Amino acid sequence: MRVELVTTLKRQATKILSELHSSKEPVLITEHGQPSAYLVDVDDYEFMQKRMQILESLAKGEQAISRGETISNVEAKDKMNKWLK
Structure with missing residues (x-):
């Protein structure tokens, strides 16, 4: 460096x-x-920020799973359909 x-x-x-x-x-x-x-470099910084957001989302998902806060695939699809309308 x-x-x-x-x-x-x-x-x-x-x-x-x-x-x-x-x-x-x-x-x-x-x-x-x-x-x-x-x-x-700007492109490198933006790439790092996007990567960090993905990693933080994965960590939140893993924490939710460990707490038993999950829903079925059908429930998830219904929620997404409502959200996307």
Whole structure:
């Protein structure tokens, strides 16, 4: 992973962004020698957000199953049909 100082980002933002878009490699921005932020490509960020939503939904589903909060396939289809109308 590439690491850049915040001052370098200020001076060379266009160059760093161009390289980020072509390499798709995140850039760790540091301030006073400490990690401060990650700079990531927009498409990669949106993909990560969608993946996180899917994983959170799966976790919620697994928790519901473990609590016995399930319905039959027929009930699910009926609910979906009502919801989609």
